[in-house]
Amino acid sequence: MDLAVTTLLNALTLISILALVGLGLTISFGLMNVTNLAHGEFVTVGAFTVYFVQSHGGSFWLGLVAAPVVGAAVGLLLEGIILRRLYERPVGAILATWGVSLILQQGIELTFGLGAKPVVPPLDGVIDLGVSAYPVYRLILIAIALLTLAGVVLLVARTRFGLDIRTVIQNRDMAEAVGINTRRTYAVAFGFGAAVAGLAGALISPLATVLPQMGVNYLANAFFVVIVGGAGSVFGLIAGSTFVGGLTSILNYQISPSLAQALVLLSAIVIVRFRPHGLVSIGGRA
Protein backbone atom coordinates (compact mmCIF):
# COMPACT_ATOMS: atom_id res chain seq x y z
CA MET A 1 0.00 0.00 0.00
CA ASP A 2 2.65 2.52 0.96
CA LEU A 3 4.63 1.52 -2.14
CA ALA A 4 1.61 2.32 -4.29
CA VAL A 5 1.20 5.73 -2.63
CA THR A 6 4.90 6.51 -3.02
CA THR A 7 4.84 5.46 -6.67
CA LEU A 8 1.76 7.58 -7.24
CA LEU A 9 3.38 10.63 -5.65
CA ASN A 10 6.65 10.08 -7.56
CA ALA A 11 4.64 9.82 -10.75
CA LEU A 12 2.79 13.05 -9.86
CA THR A 13 6.14 14.81 -9.33
CA LEU A 14 7.40 13.72 -12.72
CA ILE A 15 4.09 14.40 -14.45
CA SER A 16 3.86 17.93 -13.12
CA ILE A 17 7.46 18.76 -14.06
CA LEU A 18 6.95 17.33 -17.55
CA ALA A 19 3.75 19.31 -17.99
CA LEU A 20 5.49 22.55 -16.97
CA VAL A 21 8.41 21.92 -19.35
CA GLY A 22 6.11 20.76 -22.12
CA LEU A 23 3.94 23.87 -21.93
CA GLY A 24 6.48 26.04 -23.74
CA LEU A 25 7.03 23.35 -26.36
CA THR A 26 3.35 22.92 -27.04
CA ILE A 27 3.09 26.70 -27.40
CA SER A 28 5.96 27.00 -29.89
CA PHE A 29 4.94 23.80 -31.68
CA GLY A 30 1.20 24.23 -31.80
CA LEU A 31 0.92 28.00 -31.94
CA MET A 32 3.95 29.07 -33.92
CA ASN A 33 4.76 25.86 -35.82
CA VAL A 34 8.35 26.20 -34.66
CA THR A 35 10.49 23.41 -33.23
CA ASN A 36 12.52 24.95 -30.44
CA LEU A 37 15.46 22.70 -29.58
CA ALA A 38 16.79 25.31 -27.12
CA HIS A 39 13.78 24.77 -24.86
CA GLY A 40 15.69 22.45 -22.53
CA GLU A 41 18.06 25.29 -21.75
CA PHE A 42 15.23 27.31 -20.17
CA VAL A 43 15.05 24.50 -17.59
CA THR A 44 18.83 24.69 -17.11
CA VAL A 45 18.68 28.47 -16.80
CA GLY A 46 15.97 28.17 -14.14
CA ALA A 47 17.98 25.65 -12.12
CA PHE A 48 21.17 27.71 -12.35
CA THR A 49 19.26 30.84 -11.29
CA VAL A 50 18.35 29.10 -8.03
CA TYR A 51 21.96 27.95 -7.61
CA PHE A 52 23.23 31.47 -8.30
CA VAL A 53 20.84 33.09 -5.82
CA GLN A 54 21.60 30.49 -3.15
CA SER A 55 25.36 30.71 -3.59
CA HIS A 56 25.10 34.48 -3.07
CA GLY A 57 23.28 34.06 0.21
CA GLY A 58 19.72 34.38 -1.07
CA SER A 59 16.98 31.96 -0.10
CA PHE A 60 15.61 29.18 -2.29
CA TRP A 61 12.26 30.97 -2.53
CA LEU A 62 13.92 34.10 -3.93
CA GLY A 63 15.55 31.89 -6.59
CA LEU A 64 12.21 30.27 -7.32
CA VAL A 65 10.70 33.69 -8.01
CA ALA A 66 13.70 34.88 -10.02
CA ALA A 67 13.93 31.75 -12.23
CA PRO A 68 10.80 32.38 -14.34
CA VAL A 69 11.85 36.01 -14.80
CA VAL A 70 15.29 34.99 -16.08
CA GLY A 71 13.71 32.23 -18.21
CA ALA A 72 11.27 34.72 -19.78
CA ALA A 73 14.11 37.17 -20.49
CA VAL A 74 16.18 34.51 -22.27
CA GLY A 75 13.08 33.34 -24.14
CA LEU A 76 12.13 36.82 -25.31
CA LEU A 77 15.71 37.44 -26.48
CA LEU A 78 15.72 34.16 -28.44
CA GLU A 79 12.35 34.95 -30.01
CA GLY A 80 13.23 38.56 -30.83
CA ILE A 81 16.70 37.97 -32.24
CA ILE A 82 16.41 34.60 -33.98
CA LEU A 83 13.06 32.79 -34.10
CA ARG A 84 11.13 35.84 -35.35
CA ARG A 85 13.02 35.62 -38.63
CA LEU A 86 12.52 31.88 -39.08
CA TYR A 87 8.75 31.35 -38.83
CA GLU A 88 8.62 30.51 -42.53
CA ARG A 89 11.67 28.19 -42.38
CA PRO A 90 10.98 25.26 -40.05
CA VAL A 91 14.27 23.45 -40.73
CA GLY A 92 16.21 26.68 -40.31
CA ALA A 93 14.53 27.16 -36.95
CA ILE A 94 15.52 23.63 -35.85
CA LEU A 95 19.18 24.22 -36.77
CA ALA A 96 19.38 27.71 -35.30
CA THR A 97 17.74 26.78 -32.00
CA TRP A 98 20.04 23.77 -31.66
CA GLY A 99 22.98 26.15 -32.17
CA VAL A 100 21.59 28.45 -29.48
CA SER A 101 21.21 25.46 -27.20
CA LEU A 102 24.91 24.55 -27.61
CA ILE A 103 25.94 28.18 -27.08
CA LEU A 104 23.86 28.46 -23.89
CA GLN A 105 25.17 25.14 -22.51
CA GLN A 106 28.77 26.05 -23.14
CA GLY A 107 28.23 29.63 -21.96
CA ILE A 108 26.81 28.34 -18.67
CA GLU A 109 29.70 25.89 -18.32
CA LEU A 110 32.29 28.63 -18.94
CA THR A 111 30.56 30.93 -16.44
CA PHE A 112 29.92 28.48 -13.61
CA GLY A 113 32.61 25.86 -14.24
CA LEU A 114 32.48 22.12 -14.78
CA GLY A 115 30.59 19.65 -12.64
CA ALA A 116 27.28 19.40 -10.84
CA LYS A 117 26.12 22.32 -8.71
CA PRO A 118 24.51 21.78 -5.31
CA VAL A 119 21.09 23.27 -4.61
CA VAL A 120 19.82 22.97 -1.05
CA PRO A 121 16.10 22.16 -0.70
CA PRO A 122 14.26 24.78 1.38
CA LEU A 123 12.58 22.16 3.60
CA ASP A 124 14.13 18.92 4.67
CA GLY A 125 11.60 16.89 6.59
CA VAL A 126 9.19 14.19 5.60
CA ILE A 127 5.51 14.28 6.28
CA ASP A 128 3.49 11.31 7.46
CA LEU A 129 0.57 10.74 5.14
CA GLY A 130 -0.94 8.01 7.27
CA VAL A 131 0.04 5.13 4.98
CA SER A 132 3.53 6.31 4.10
CA ALA A 133 5.98 9.14 4.70
CA TYR A 134 6.90 11.51 1.89
CA PRO A 135 9.35 14.46 1.59
CA VAL A 136 7.59 17.76 2.27
CA TYR A 137 9.43 19.55 -0.51
CA ARG A 138 8.10 17.17 -3.16
CA LEU A 139 4.55 17.76 -2.01
CA ILE A 140 5.14 21.52 -2.28
CA LEU A 141 6.59 21.00 -5.77
CA ILE A 142 3.48 19.12 -6.85
CA ALA A 143 1.23 21.79 -5.35
CA ILE A 144 3.06 24.67 -7.07
CA ALA A 145 3.05 22.84 -10.40
CA LEU A 146 -0.65 22.01 -10.21
CA LEU A 147 -1.50 25.60 -9.26
CA THR A 148 0.55 26.88 -12.21
CA LEU A 149 -1.18 24.50 -14.60
CA ALA A 150 -4.59 25.50 -13.24
CA GLY A 151 -3.59 29.13 -13.81
CA VAL A 152 -2.61 28.32 -17.41
CA VAL A 153 -5.95 26.60 -18.05
CA LEU A 154 -7.78 29.65 -16.70
CA LEU A 155 -5.56 31.97 -18.73
CA VAL A 156 -6.27 30.12 -21.95
CA ALA A 157 -9.99 29.58 -21.30
CA ARG A 158 -11.03 32.85 -19.65
CA THR A 159 -8.86 35.76 -20.74
CA ARG A 160 -8.70 37.88 -23.86
CA PHE A 161 -5.10 36.79 -24.40
CA GLY A 162 -6.10 33.13 -24.17
CA LEU A 163 -8.81 33.74 -26.76
CA ASP A 164 -6.20 35.30 -29.06
CA ILE A 165 -3.95 32.27 -28.64
CA ARG A 166 -6.75 29.82 -29.37
CA THR A 167 -7.77 31.83 -32.42
CA VAL A 168 -4.25 31.89 -33.84
CA ILE A 169 -3.85 28.13 -33.28
CA GLN A 170 -7.06 27.39 -35.15
CA ASN A 171 -6.45 29.65 -38.12
CA ARG A 172 -3.55 32.06 -38.31
CA ASP A 173 -4.69 33.97 -41.40
CA MET A 174 -8.19 34.43 -40.10
CA ALA A 175 -6.80 35.61 -36.75
CA GLU A 176 -4.77 38.28 -38.52
CA ALA A 177 -7.78 39.23 -40.61
CA VAL A 178 -9.86 39.91 -37.50
CA GLY A 179 -7.16 42.16 -36.11
CA ILE A 180 -5.08 39.98 -33.80
CA ASN A 181 -1.42 40.97 -33.76
CA THR A 182 0.00 37.47 -34.29
CA ARG A 183 3.64 38.54 -33.93
CA ARG A 184 2.99 40.04 -30.52
CA THR A 185 0.92 37.00 -29.52
CA TYR A 186 3.83 34.75 -30.52
CA ALA A 187 6.38 36.77 -28.55
CA VAL A 188 4.31 36.95 -25.36
CA ALA A 189 3.29 33.28 -25.55
CA PHE A 190 6.86 32.17 -26.20
CA GLY A 191 8.21 34.24 -23.30
CA PHE A 192 5.49 32.78 -21.10
CA GLY A 193 6.43 29.22 -22.07
CA ALA A 194 10.09 29.97 -21.34
CA ALA A 195 9.15 31.41 -17.93
CA VAL A 196 7.19 28.29 -16.98
CA ALA A 197 10.11 26.07 -18.11
CA GLY A 198 12.42 28.21 -15.96
CA LEU A 199 10.04 27.65 -13.04
CA ALA A 200 10.17 23.90 -13.70
CA GLY A 201 13.97 24.02 -13.66
CA ALA A 202 13.93 25.88 -10.35
CA LEU A 203 11.45 23.43 -8.81
CA ILE A 204 13.45 20.37 -9.87
CA SER A 205 16.86 21.85 -8.96
CA PRO A 206 17.08 20.42 -5.38
CA LEU A 207 16.18 16.93 -6.67
CA ALA A 208 18.10 16.81 -9.95
CA THR A 209 21.77 17.00 -10.86
CA VAL A 210 22.26 20.65 -11.83
CA LEU A 211 24.53 20.53 -14.89
CA PRO A 212 24.86 22.75 -17.96
CA GLN A 213 23.78 19.75 -20.06
CA MET A 214 20.74 18.82 -17.94
CA GLY A 215 18.29 20.37 -20.40
CA VAL A 216 18.62 17.76 -23.14
CA ASN A 217 16.92 15.00 -21.15
CA TYR A 218 13.99 17.24 -20.26
CA LEU A 219 13.83 18.35 -23.90
CA ALA A 220 13.53 14.79 -25.21
CA ASN A 221 10.92 13.80 -22.63
CA ALA A 222 8.92 16.98 -23.06
CA PHE A 223 8.82 16.41 -26.80
CA PHE A 224 7.34 12.94 -26.20
CA VAL A 225 4.73 14.60 -24.03
CA VAL A 226 3.78 17.02 -26.79
CA ILE A 227 3.83 14.36 -29.50
CA VAL A 228 1.78 11.87 -27.52
CA GLY A 229 -0.68 14.46 -26.23
CA GLY A 230 -1.03 16.51 -29.39
CA ALA A 231 0.45 19.96 -29.90
CA GLY A 232 -1.31 23.17 -29.03
CA SER A 233 -3.73 22.05 -26.35
CA VAL A 234 -3.44 22.21 -22.57
CA PHE A 235 -5.45 19.05 -22.11
CA GLY A 236 -3.26 17.26 -24.63
CA LEU A 237 -0.31 18.43 -22.57
CA ILE A 238 -1.79 16.98 -19.39
CA ALA A 239 -2.73 13.71 -21.13
CA GLY A 240 0.76 13.43 -22.65
CA SER A 241 2.61 14.10 -19.41
CA THR A 242 0.37 11.69 -17.53
CA PHE A 243 1.20 8.99 -20.09
CA VAL A 244 4.95 9.63 -20.26
CA GLY A 245 5.47 10.49 -16.59
CA GLY A 246 3.18 7.76 -15.31
CA LEU A 247 4.65 5.02 -17.47
CA THR A 248 8.22 6.08 -16.67
CA SER A 249 7.56 6.09 -12.92
CA ILE A 250 5.90 2.68 -12.97
CA LEU A 251 8.59 1.10 -15.17
CA ASN A 252 11.39 2.60 -13.09
CA TYR A 253 10.42 0.25 -10.28
CA GLN A 254 10.70 -2.85 -12.46
CA ILE A 255 13.62 -2.21 -14.83
CA SER A 256 16.63 0.05 -15.27
CA PRO A 257 15.86 3.74 -15.97
CA SER A 258 17.39 3.76 -19.45
CA LEU A 259 15.48 0.67 -20.52
CA ALA A 260 12.34 2.27 -19.06
CA GLN A 261 12.94 5.38 -21.15
CA ALA A 262 13.49 3.29 -24.26
CA LEU A 263 10.18 1.47 -23.67
CA VAL A 264 8.36 4.76 -23.11
CA LEU A 265 9.77 6.06 -26.39
CA LEU A 266 8.73 2.92 -28.24
CA SER A 267 5.19 3.11 -26.91
CA ALA A 268 5.09 6.80 -27.84
CA ILE A 269 6.09 5.89 -31.40
CA VAL A 270 3.37 3.24 -31.54
CA ILE A 271 0.81 5.77 -30.31
CA VAL A 272 1.92 8.25 -32.94
CA ARG A 273 1.47 5.53 -35.55
CA PHE A 274 -2.20 5.18 -34.71
CA ARG A 275 -2.99 8.69 -33.51
CA PRO A 276 -0.74 10.95 -35.61
CA HIS A 277 -2.11 14.13 -34.08
CA GLY A 278 -1.88 12.99 -30.51
CA LEU A 279 -4.29 11.65 -27.92
CA VAL A 280 -6.14 14.95 -27.74
CA SER A 281 -6.17 16.35 -31.24
CA ILE A 282 -7.57 19.73 -32.11
CA GLY A 283 -9.24 20.72 -35.32
CA GLY A 284 -8.10 23.32 -37.78
CA ARG A 285 -4.54 22.46 -38.48
CA ALA A 286 -2.99 19.18 -39.55
Add this chain to the structure above:
Amino acid sequence: MSNRTWFVTFATGILLLALLPNVVDGYMLGVMRDALIFGLFAASLDFFWGRTGILCFGHACFFGLGGYVMAIVSMMPDLAQQTLFGLVAAVAASALLAAVIGYFMFFGGVRGSYFTIVTLALAVIAQQVAVSWSDVTGGDTGLLGVPPLAFGALDLSGDIASYAAVAVILVVCLLGLRLVSVGPWGKVLTAIGDNEMRAAALGYNAAQRLTLTFTLSAAIAGLAGALYVAMAGLVAPDLIGLLLSTEVVVWVAIGGRGTLIGPVVGAVLVQRAQQEISSYNPSLWPLIIGCIFVLIVFLLPDGILSIAQRLRGVLPGRTR
Protein backbone atom coordinates in the same frame (compact mmCIF):
# COMPACT_ATOMS: atom_id res chain seq x y z
CA MET B 1 23.50 21.67 -58.96
CA SER B 2 23.41 20.89 -62.68
CA ASN B 3 24.50 17.50 -63.89
CA ARG B 4 27.65 18.85 -65.60
CA THR B 5 28.76 20.88 -62.59
CA TRP B 6 28.22 17.87 -60.37
CA PHE B 7 30.33 15.52 -62.48
CA VAL B 8 33.11 18.12 -62.87
CA THR B 9 33.18 18.54 -59.09
CA PHE B 10 33.03 14.78 -58.64
CA ALA B 11 35.95 14.17 -61.05
CA THR B 12 38.00 16.89 -59.32
CA GLY B 13 37.27 15.19 -56.03
CA ILE B 14 38.43 11.80 -57.33
CA LEU B 15 41.63 13.40 -58.63
CA LEU B 16 42.30 15.00 -55.24
CA LEU B 17 41.63 11.70 -53.45
CA ALA B 18 44.05 9.90 -55.81
CA LEU B 19 46.80 12.50 -55.38
CA LEU B 20 46.54 12.75 -51.61
CA PRO B 21 48.72 9.72 -50.69
CA ASN B 22 51.61 11.32 -52.62
CA VAL B 23 51.59 14.56 -50.66
CA VAL B 24 50.87 13.63 -47.04
CA ASP B 25 52.46 11.22 -44.55
CA GLY B 26 50.90 8.07 -43.16
CA TYR B 27 49.47 9.71 -40.04
CA MET B 28 47.76 12.44 -42.00
CA LEU B 29 46.45 9.88 -44.45
CA GLY B 30 44.81 8.05 -41.55
CA VAL B 31 43.22 11.29 -40.36
CA MET B 32 41.88 11.94 -43.83
CA ARG B 33 40.61 8.36 -44.10
CA ASP B 34 38.55 8.77 -40.93
CA ALA B 35 37.27 12.14 -42.14
CA LEU B 36 36.18 10.55 -45.42
CA ILE B 37 34.26 7.84 -43.56
CA PHE B 38 32.37 10.57 -41.75
CA GLY B 39 31.94 12.18 -45.17
CA LEU B 40 30.20 9.01 -46.38
CA PHE B 41 28.03 9.16 -43.27
CA ALA B 42 27.14 12.79 -44.07
CA ALA B 43 26.31 11.88 -47.67
CA SER B 44 23.95 9.17 -46.43
CA LEU B 45 22.06 11.71 -44.34
CA ASP B 46 22.02 14.15 -47.26
CA PHE B 47 20.55 11.50 -49.55
CA PHE B 48 17.45 11.40 -47.35
CA TRP B 49 17.29 14.97 -46.04
CA GLY B 50 18.33 16.63 -49.29
CA ARG B 51 15.72 14.92 -51.43
CA THR B 52 12.75 14.70 -49.10
CA GLY B 53 13.31 17.79 -46.97
CA ILE B 54 12.67 15.69 -43.84
CA LEU B 55 15.45 16.12 -41.29
CA CYS B 56 16.63 13.08 -39.33
CA PHE B 57 18.19 14.28 -36.08
CA GLY B 58 19.31 10.84 -34.94
CA HIS B 59 21.27 9.50 -37.86
CA ALA B 60 24.14 8.44 -35.60
CA CYS B 61 21.80 5.66 -34.37
CA PHE B 62 22.45 3.91 -37.67
CA PHE B 63 26.14 4.79 -37.82
CA GLY B 64 26.60 3.56 -34.26
CA LEU B 65 24.43 0.47 -34.69
CA GLY B 66 26.51 -0.49 -37.75
CA GLY B 67 29.64 0.04 -35.68
CA TYR B 68 28.46 -2.08 -32.74
CA VAL B 69 27.23 -4.90 -34.98
CA MET B 70 30.51 -4.85 -36.92
CA ALA B 71 32.46 -5.06 -33.66
CA ILE B 72 30.37 -7.86 -32.21
CA VAL B 73 30.24 -9.99 -35.37
CA SER B 74 33.85 -9.57 -36.43
CA MET B 75 35.08 -10.35 -32.92
CA MET B 76 33.24 -13.69 -32.84
CA PRO B 77 35.78 -16.50 -32.51
CA ASP B 78 35.91 -19.25 -35.18
CA LEU B 79 34.30 -17.06 -37.83
CA ALA B 80 35.77 -17.19 -41.32
CA GLN B 81 35.49 -14.03 -43.42
CA GLN B 82 34.90 -11.84 -40.32
CA THR B 83 35.03 -8.58 -42.27
CA LEU B 84 32.53 -9.69 -44.87
CA PHE B 85 30.01 -11.04 -42.37
CA GLY B 86 30.55 -8.04 -40.14
CA LEU B 87 29.87 -5.56 -42.93
CA VAL B 88 26.81 -7.45 -44.17
CA ALA B 89 25.38 -7.77 -40.66
CA ALA B 90 26.08 -4.09 -39.91
CA VAL B 91 24.36 -2.86 -43.06
CA ALA B 92 21.44 -5.24 -42.56
CA ALA B 93 20.93 -4.24 -38.92
CA SER B 94 20.89 -0.52 -39.70
CA ALA B 95 18.57 -1.02 -42.66
CA LEU B 96 16.21 -3.14 -40.55
CA LEU B 97 16.04 -0.56 -37.75
CA ALA B 98 15.34 2.18 -40.28
CA ALA B 99 12.66 0.10 -41.99
CA VAL B 100 10.88 -0.46 -38.67
CA ILE B 101 11.09 3.22 -37.69
CA GLY B 102 10.08 4.24 -41.20
CA TYR B 103 7.11 1.91 -41.14
CA PHE B 104 5.79 3.33 -37.88
CA MET B 105 6.55 6.95 -38.74
CA PHE B 106 5.89 7.37 -42.44
CA PHE B 107 2.92 5.01 -42.74
CA GLY B 108 1.49 6.67 -39.64
CA GLY B 109 1.56 10.03 -41.40
CA VAL B 110 4.40 11.45 -39.29
CA ARG B 111 6.34 14.06 -41.23
CA GLY B 112 8.40 17.19 -40.79
CA SER B 113 9.22 18.39 -37.31
CA TYR B 114 7.57 15.41 -35.60
CA PHE B 115 9.93 13.05 -37.40
CA THR B 116 12.91 15.20 -36.47
CA ILE B 117 11.96 15.10 -32.81
CA VAL B 118 11.30 11.38 -32.67
CA THR B 119 14.69 10.68 -34.27
CA LEU B 120 16.35 13.09 -31.84
CA ALA B 121 14.81 11.14 -28.99
CA LEU B 122 15.99 7.89 -30.59
CA ALA B 123 19.57 9.12 -30.46
CA VAL B 124 19.25 9.94 -26.76
CA ILE B 125 17.82 6.48 -26.07
CA ALA B 126 20.34 4.65 -28.27
CA GLN B 127 23.23 6.16 -26.35
CA GLN B 128 21.66 5.24 -23.01
CA VAL B 129 21.13 1.67 -24.18
CA ALA B 130 24.72 1.50 -25.45
CA VAL B 131 26.02 2.68 -22.08
CA SER B 132 23.78 0.60 -19.83
CA TRP B 133 23.58 -2.70 -21.74
CA SER B 134 27.19 -3.40 -20.85
CA ASP B 135 27.10 -7.21 -21.27
CA VAL B 136 26.85 -6.75 -25.01
CA THR B 137 28.14 -3.25 -25.69
CA GLY B 138 30.93 -2.96 -23.15
CA GLY B 139 29.26 -0.01 -21.41
CA ASP B 140 31.11 3.29 -21.25
CA THR B 141 34.39 1.83 -22.46
CA GLY B 142 32.85 0.13 -25.47
CA LEU B 143 34.45 -2.80 -27.25
CA LEU B 144 38.17 -2.92 -27.93
CA GLY B 145 40.19 -5.06 -30.35
CA VAL B 146 38.02 -5.01 -33.45
CA PRO B 147 40.05 -6.65 -36.25
CA PRO B 148 40.96 -4.49 -39.26
CA LEU B 149 39.46 -5.02 -42.71
CA ALA B 150 40.55 -8.24 -44.45
CA PHE B 151 38.86 -10.30 -47.15
CA GLY B 152 40.49 -13.73 -47.15
CA ALA B 153 44.09 -13.13 -48.20
CA LEU B 154 43.43 -9.50 -49.08
CA ASP B 155 44.65 -7.48 -46.09
CA LEU B 156 43.46 -3.87 -46.00
CA SER B 157 45.04 -2.82 -42.71
CA GLY B 158 47.96 -0.72 -44.02
CA ASP B 159 47.84 3.09 -44.25
CA ILE B 160 47.57 3.24 -48.03
CA ALA B 161 45.41 0.12 -48.40
CA SER B 162 42.81 1.20 -45.84
CA TYR B 163 42.74 4.73 -47.27
CA ALA B 164 42.25 3.34 -50.78
CA ALA B 165 39.48 1.01 -49.63
CA VAL B 166 37.60 3.88 -47.99
CA ALA B 167 38.13 6.18 -50.98
CA VAL B 168 36.82 3.57 -53.43
CA ILE B 169 33.77 2.77 -51.30
CA LEU B 170 33.06 6.49 -50.91
CA VAL B 171 33.31 7.15 -54.65
CA VAL B 172 31.11 4.18 -55.54
CA CYS B 173 28.49 5.10 -52.94
CA LEU B 174 28.42 8.76 -54.00
CA LEU B 175 27.99 7.80 -57.64
CA GLY B 176 25.23 5.33 -56.79
CA LEU B 177 23.38 7.80 -54.57
CA ARG B 178 23.71 10.49 -57.23
CA LEU B 179 22.28 8.24 -59.93
CA VAL B 180 19.35 7.28 -57.70
CA SER B 181 18.65 10.86 -56.68
CA VAL B 182 18.63 12.35 -60.18
CA GLY B 183 16.87 9.33 -61.66
CA PRO B 184 13.12 8.63 -61.65
CA TRP B 185 13.24 7.59 -58.00
CA GLY B 186 14.74 10.92 -56.94
CA LYS B 187 12.28 12.88 -59.04
CA VAL B 188 9.39 11.23 -57.21
CA LEU B 189 11.09 12.01 -53.89
CA THR B 190 11.40 15.68 -54.87
CA ALA B 191 7.73 15.66 -55.85
CA ILE B 192 6.82 14.16 -52.45
CA GLY B 193 8.97 16.76 -50.71
CA ASP B 194 7.33 19.60 -52.65
CA ASN B 195 3.73 18.46 -52.34
CA GLU B 196 3.00 15.04 -50.96
CA MET B 197 -0.71 15.15 -51.63
CA ARG B 198 -0.19 15.93 -55.29
CA ALA B 199 2.41 13.16 -55.62
CA ALA B 200 -0.04 10.75 -53.99
CA ALA B 201 -2.79 11.88 -56.36
CA LEU B 202 -0.49 10.96 -59.25
CA GLY B 203 -0.39 7.44 -57.88
CA TYR B 204 2.86 7.35 -55.95
CA ASN B 205 2.89 5.63 -52.58
CA ALA B 206 4.66 8.34 -50.60
CA ALA B 207 4.99 6.43 -47.32
CA GLN B 208 6.55 3.46 -49.09
CA ARG B 209 9.01 5.62 -51.03
CA LEU B 210 10.04 7.53 -47.93
CA THR B 211 10.51 4.32 -45.95
CA LEU B 212 12.67 2.71 -48.65
CA THR B 213 14.75 5.86 -49.10
CA PHE B 214 15.24 6.15 -45.35
CA THR B 215 16.25 2.48 -45.24
CA LEU B 216 18.85 2.94 -47.98
CA SER B 217 20.17 6.05 -46.25
CA ALA B 218 20.47 4.17 -42.96
CA ALA B 219 22.14 1.19 -44.64
CA ILE B 220 24.91 3.45 -45.93
CA ALA B 221 25.22 5.12 -42.55
CA GLY B 222 25.60 1.64 -41.06
CA LEU B 223 28.28 0.79 -43.63
CA ALA B 224 30.16 3.97 -42.71
CA GLY B 225 29.91 3.09 -39.01
CA ALA B 226 31.19 -0.44 -39.64
CA LEU B 227 34.14 0.87 -41.68
CA TYR B 228 35.01 3.42 -38.99
CA VAL B 229 34.97 0.82 -36.23
CA ALA B 230 37.14 -1.58 -38.24
CA MET B 231 39.65 1.23 -38.92
CA ALA B 232 39.69 2.55 -35.36
CA GLY B 233 39.73 -0.94 -33.82
CA LEU B 234 37.15 -0.01 -31.20
CA VAL B 235 33.56 1.11 -30.76
CA ALA B 236 32.31 3.41 -27.99
CA PRO B 237 28.95 5.00 -27.04
CA ASP B 238 29.90 8.40 -28.52
CA LEU B 239 29.52 6.87 -32.00
CA ILE B 240 25.79 6.36 -31.47
CA GLY B 241 24.75 9.44 -29.54
CA LEU B 242 23.11 12.78 -29.98
CA LEU B 243 26.30 14.80 -30.41
CA LEU B 244 27.44 12.89 -33.50
CA SER B 245 23.86 13.03 -34.81
CA THR B 246 23.95 16.80 -34.64
CA GLU B 247 27.49 17.11 -35.97
CA VAL B 248 26.54 15.23 -39.12
CA VAL B 249 23.67 17.68 -39.60
CA VAL B 250 26.21 20.51 -39.41
CA TRP B 251 28.43 18.85 -42.00
CA VAL B 252 25.54 18.49 -44.42
CA ALA B 253 24.28 22.02 -43.77
CA ILE B 254 27.72 23.55 -44.21
CA GLY B 255 28.54 21.51 -47.29
CA GLY B 256 25.19 22.16 -48.92
CA ARG B 257 22.08 20.06 -48.64
CA GLY B 258 21.11 18.01 -51.69
CA THR B 259 24.54 17.98 -53.33
CA LEU B 260 25.98 14.72 -51.83
CA ILE B 261 29.55 15.97 -52.49
CA GLY B 262 29.11 19.09 -50.39
CA PRO B 263 28.46 17.10 -47.19
CA VAL B 264 31.69 15.13 -47.72
CA VAL B 265 33.61 18.41 -48.13
CA GLY B 266 31.78 19.81 -45.10
CA ALA B 267 32.65 16.76 -42.99
CA VAL B 268 36.35 16.92 -43.87
CA LEU B 269 36.66 20.70 -43.34
CA VAL B 270 34.71 20.82 -40.08
CA GLN B 271 36.65 17.90 -38.61
CA ARG B 272 39.99 19.47 -39.52
CA ALA B 273 38.82 22.72 -37.89
CA GLN B 274 37.58 20.79 -34.86
CA GLN B 275 40.93 19.05 -34.39
CA GLU B 276 42.86 22.33 -34.68
CA ILE B 277 40.58 24.23 -32.32
CA SER B 278 40.25 21.41 -29.80
CA SER B 279 44.02 21.03 -29.54
CA TYR B 280 44.10 24.72 -28.68
CA ASN B 281 41.14 24.84 -26.30
CA PRO B 282 38.75 21.86 -26.00
CA SER B 283 35.86 23.71 -24.36
CA LEU B 284 35.72 26.27 -27.16
CA TRP B 285 34.53 23.82 -29.84
CA PRO B 286 30.87 23.38 -28.76
CA LEU B 287 30.58 27.16 -28.57
CA ILE B 288 31.94 27.54 -32.09
CA ILE B 289 29.79 24.79 -33.56
CA GLY B 290 26.75 26.44 -31.97
CA CYS B 291 27.65 29.72 -33.64
CA ILE B 292 28.19 27.90 -36.96
CA PHE B 293 24.67 26.46 -36.68
CA VAL B 294 23.14 29.91 -36.21
CA LEU B 295 25.30 31.65 -38.81
CA ILE B 296 24.74 29.05 -41.50
CA VAL B 297 20.96 29.38 -41.18
CA PHE B 298 21.14 33.12 -41.77
CA LEU B 299 24.15 33.57 -44.04
CA LEU B 300 24.66 30.36 -46.03
CA PRO B 301 21.37 28.47 -46.28
CA ASP B 302 22.69 26.57 -49.33
CA GLY B 303 26.12 25.61 -47.97
CA ILE B 304 29.69 26.44 -48.98
CA LEU B 305 29.52 24.95 -52.45
CA SER B 306 26.92 27.59 -53.22
CA ILE B 307 29.56 30.32 -52.78
CA ALA B 308 31.19 29.22 -56.02
CA GLN B 309 27.84 29.22 -57.78
CA ARG B 310 26.99 32.66 -56.45
CA LEU B 311 30.34 33.99 -57.65
CA ARG B 312 29.70 32.56 -61.07
CA GLY B 313 26.31 34.21 -61.09
CA VAL B 314 27.96 37.56 -60.35
CA LEU B 315 30.58 37.24 -63.10
CA PRO B 316 29.48 38.89 -66.36
CA GLY B 317 28.81 36.98 -69.56
CA ARG B 318 28.05 33.62 -67.95
CA THR B 319 24.71 32.04 -67.47
CA ARG B 320 24.26 29.20 -65.08
